[in-house]
Amino acid sequence: MIDFINSIVVLLNFIIIPGLSYGPQLALGALGVTFVYAILRFANFAHGELMSFGAMITILFTWFFQSQNIGLGVLPTALLALPFGILATILLGLVSDKFVFKYYRTQKSVPVVLAMVSIGVMFVVNAVIRIIIGTNTIKFSDGQKFIMKAKEFKIMTGLNEGLALKSSQVITILITIALVTFTFWFLQKTKTGKSMRAFSDNEDLALLSGISPDRVVFITWLIVGTLACVAGTLYGLDKSYKPIIYLNLVLPIFASAIVGGIGSPFGAVVGGYIIAFSEITVTYAYKKFFKYLLPDSLEPSSLVQLLSTDYKFAVSFTILVIVLLIRPSGIFRGKVL
Amino acid sequence: MKFDKYEWTAISIMVSLFILVGFVQSWSVSLVILNMCIISAIMTMGVNISWGYAGVINFGVMGFLAMGGLAAVLVSYPPIKESWQVGGFGLGISFILLVSLVTAVYFINKLVEKKSHKYWLNGLVIFFGLLIIRYFFLNATSKIEEVDPALAGFLGGANLPIIFSWVVGGFFAAGVAFIIGKVALGLRSDYLAIVTLGISEIVVSVLKHEEWLSRGVKNVIGLKRPVPYEINLQSSDWFINLVIWFNSSKLNQIIDLDQKQQILNNLIINSSSLLVKLNYAILFFIVMIIIYYFANKAQISPWGRMMRAIRDNEVSANAMGKDIVKQHLIIFVIGAAIVGVAGAMLVTLDGLFTPSGYRPLRFTFIVWIMVIVGGSGNNLGAIFGGFVIWFAWIEVAPITTFLINLFTSGLDPQNAVRIHLLNSVPYFRYLLMGLVLLLILRYRPKGIIPEKVRHS
Numbered sequence A: 001m002i003d004f005i006n007s008i009v010v011l012l013n014f015i016i017i018p019g020l021s022y023g024p025q026l027a028l029g030a031l032g033v034t035f036v037y038a039i040l041r042f043a044n045f046a047h048g049e050l051m052s053f054g055a056m057i058t059i060l061f062t063w064f065f066q067s068q069n070i071g072l073g074v075l076p077t078a079l080l081a082l083p084f085g086i087l088a089t090i091l092l093g094l095v096s097d098k099f100v101f102k103y104y105r106t107q108k109s110v111p112v113v114l115a116m117v118s119i120g121v122m123f124v125v126n127a128v129i130r131i132i133i134g135t136n137t138i139k140f141s142d143g144q145k146f147i148m149k150a151k152e153f154k155i156m157t158g159l160n161e162g163l164a165l166k167s168s169q170v171i172t173i174l175i176t177i178a179l180v181t182f183t184f185w186f187l188q189k190t191k192t193g194k195s196m197r198a199f200s201d202n203e204d205l206a207l208l209s210g211i212s213p214d215r216v217v218f219i220t221w222l223i224v225g226t227l228a229c230v231a232g233t234l235y236g237l238d239k240s241y242k243p244i245i246y247l248n249l250v251l252p253i254f255a256s257a258i259v260g261g262i263g264s265p266f267g268a269v270v271g272g273y274i275i276a277f278s279e280i281t282v283t284y285a286y287k288k289f290f291k292y293l294l295p296d297s298l299e300p301s302s303l304v305q306l307l308s309t310d311y312k313f314a315v316s317f318t319i320l321v322i323v324l325l326i327r328p329s330g331i332f333r334g335k336v337l
Numbered sequence B: 001m002k003f004d005k006y007e008w009t010a011i012s013i014m015v016s017l018f019i020l021v022g023f024v025q026s027w028s029v030s031l032v033i034l035n036m037c038i039i040s041a042i043m044t045m046g047v048n049i050s051w052g053y054a055g056v057i058n059f060g061v062m063g064f065l066a067m068g069g070l071a072a073v074l075v076s077y078p079p080i081k082e083s084w085q086v087g088g089f090g091l092g093i094s095f096i097l098l099v100s101l102v103t104a105v106y107f108i109n110k111l112v113e114k115k116s117h118k119y120w121l122n123g124l125v126i127f128f129g130l131l132i133i134r135y136f137f138l139n140a141t142s143k144i145e146e147v148d149p150a151l152a153g154f155l156g157g158a159n160l161p162i163i164f165s166w167v168v169g170g171f172f173a174a175g176v177a178f179i180i181g182k183v184a185l186g187l188r189s190d191y192l193a194i195v196t197l198g199i200s201e202i203v204v205s206v207l208k209h210e211e212w213l214s215r216g217v218k219n220v221i222g223l224k225r226p227v228p229y230e231i232n233l234q235s236s237d238w239f240i241n242l243v244i245w246f247n248s249s250k251l252n253q254i255i256d257l258d259q260k261q262q263i264l265n266n267l268i269i270n271s272s273s274l275l276v277k278l279n280y281a282i283l284f285f286i287v288m289i290i291i292y293y294f295a296n297k298a299q300i301s302p303w304g305r306m307m308r309a310i311r312d313n314e315v316s317a318n319a320m321g322k323d324i325v326k327q328h329l330i331i332f333v334i335g336a337a338i339v340g341v342a343g344a345m346l347v348t349l350d351g352l353f354t355p356s357g358y359r360p361l362r363f364t365f366i367v368w369i370m371v372i373v374g375g376s377g378n379n380l381g382a383i384f385g386g387f388v389i390w391f392a393w394i395e396v397a398p399i400t401t402f403l404i405n406l407f408t409s410g411l412d413p414q415n416a417v418r419i420h421l422l423n424s425v426p427y428f429r430y431l432l433m434g435l436v437l438l439l440i441l442r443y444r445p446k447g448i449i450p451e452k453v454r455h456s
Helices: A002-040 A047-067 A078-107 A111-133 A150-157 A167-189 A191-201 A203-208 A213-238 A243-260 A265-283 A287-293 A309-326 B005-024 B027-054 B061-076 B081-111 B115-146 B164-184 B189-209 B230-234 B237-246 B248-252 B257-300 B302-312 B314-319 B324-350 B360-374 B379-407 B416-423 B425-443
Strands: A146-148
Touching: A002 A047, A002 A078, A002 A167, A002 A191, A002 A213, A002 A243, A002 A265, A002 A287, A047 A078, A047 A111, A047 A213, A047 A243, A078 A111, A078 A213, A078 B425, A111 A243, A111 B189, A111 B360, A111 B425, A146 A167, A167 A191, A167 A213, A167 A265, A191 A203, A191 A213, A203 A213, A213 A243, A243 A265, A243 A309, A243 B189, A265 A309, A309 B164, A309 B189, B005 B027, B005 B379, B027 B061, B027 B257, B027 B302, B027 B324, B027 B360, B027 B379, B061 B164, B061 B189, B061 B324, B061 B360, B081 B115, B164 B189, B164 B324, B189 B360, B230 B237, B230 B257, B237 B248, B237 B257, B248 B257, B257 B302, B257 B324, B257 B379, B302 B314, B302 B324, B314 B324, B360 B379, B360 B425, B379 B416, B379 B425, B416 B425
Parallel strands: none
Antiparallel strands: none
């Protein structure tokens, strides 16, 4: 029985908790991508840089607050700086829309051209970030790091295996729940949210019924900026901030959005979790888990690992390709908000 | 191949820029840039063929380049016999098993009627098949990787002249492109962009981590060259005589014999490296001209016309009886093959294969910027885009340094802002690339040298 509990703890510690905290980061990113896709109708390659930009501004404000000795006690200072980061990200989104995307929208360009344009924006934002903050790895989480340390858990329960719970993981999960709930409430219940869904569903009909496109676009960037900044900051808090990571993160985010059904917010969240969990479960070495479950004679000699961790990114893409082959519109029949 | 006035201007501006760099910086720098420009131009032509002719998006440039690079290693590196002895048998078995697995799946798909049965059966066969293959495969590869890990640890290659790899690289890339095309073509263009980008990441991560094949992150160095080595040139009589003859007027002015010899030695060293680079440039130039010739021929042929018809209006082309899926696949594969050739040439030029060096920003997006800036649908435009953008990519750094120094000259040399800016000079090139792309897309969406509208 103890062995069984031990094995469950191993799973919790190495798969479920990391998955639960990595999933929301992808999900928030995918939600942003899906919003842009559903309302502005293009695949935004610059989304990763938007996240990175938000995280960068948050870091700058965190540094400022730290130098002024303003803090939140046990909570990371970054949470205090987050609103400023969100404002800056929204501003960046609006500026890029005003000076770049709007022109192509009024021209009714094909989506591919807009995707190219977003690559241009990606390069510019990327360069600005690197010029401002450099390319080094930055750790900016402070406050209490662990809610529960592996050692404390061992002493508390008397089990062989430890269970660690980082505060950044709990913060990630809580903020994500709050943000996602708010987004869904907004889309389903408020008038603006409904008008956005109408706009996404049928632009011409929405315009005919008096919905202002400028307002819809404005609100979209508000939401996208908020989501991107929060996702970027949470990822940076949990792992660490490094500009180049966000470029690599774009691909799993796109995978999450498409797997869930691009354009469907619910799909984006589910997709984020699917990608996160499959990346972790496929590359985890289950040796320890089976050691507890199986009798000694059957103990596995190898690592019992399906794929080496080097292929983490490949996993999300394999899933993406499989989904596109079997069900091109994604799990939740996307395209409409 | 008649160029109009505008195209001649573009060509002459480019040539004069190289000459300018030759005089201002050095001829060596100029040739180094030129070599990479030519390779970039070949990449751009590859992308241009699929995007410009037929509107098929290909964001997998990085993966195809890496396949070309792999070809360069597999063709030219001497085989490592020991590795073959310990692991060849296991690899052979796993290969045979893989082939039989694929045939099994093929027949299941053909023979089993009911859809749900098909999925289950396929899943089971693939799962257990892979499990068995894994056993043999991992055994073999781990043995191979243990063979002299510091120097070898992989299978080696075929020990042929590296120039063959340029063709082989094309075929490698074409093979991968065929699989990708079978899977992904038919998706909407922006989906296709994301999928090709993702698959190219998978290709690169395979090359990075399958050490038995490509030595992975340990890199392969010291590849053969299609051109002579500097050391050999420096000791050959004809080359020394050539240098003396070339610089005779300059050497004759010097009377002191010791000094003369010293200057001559310097000249020989410099000109040997110049000659090597020039040789590369000539080889690459020939390849570029050949590809350009055929690409142009294809564009004005009936096939090219059909491609434009498909690009401009898929529905009506389909109504005229053109098989769009097939043509898209063909042109995707051709484009990828040309990119593969460029990948092999790139590795040949560097003399080393570093899988971790393949990054999408540098190898996919920059190539796309080249195509868009140069002019999609026009081969000369693509070449010009490759030249201009690579030239800018290299020359931005010295120019930015100069500008920063100029604008901050009033500040104290230890000023934090100034030092920070000077440290971030390399990132200004990304800024420039992004701005150039945005400006071109806005004000000249057809590129600097746009496609010619043909009425035929």
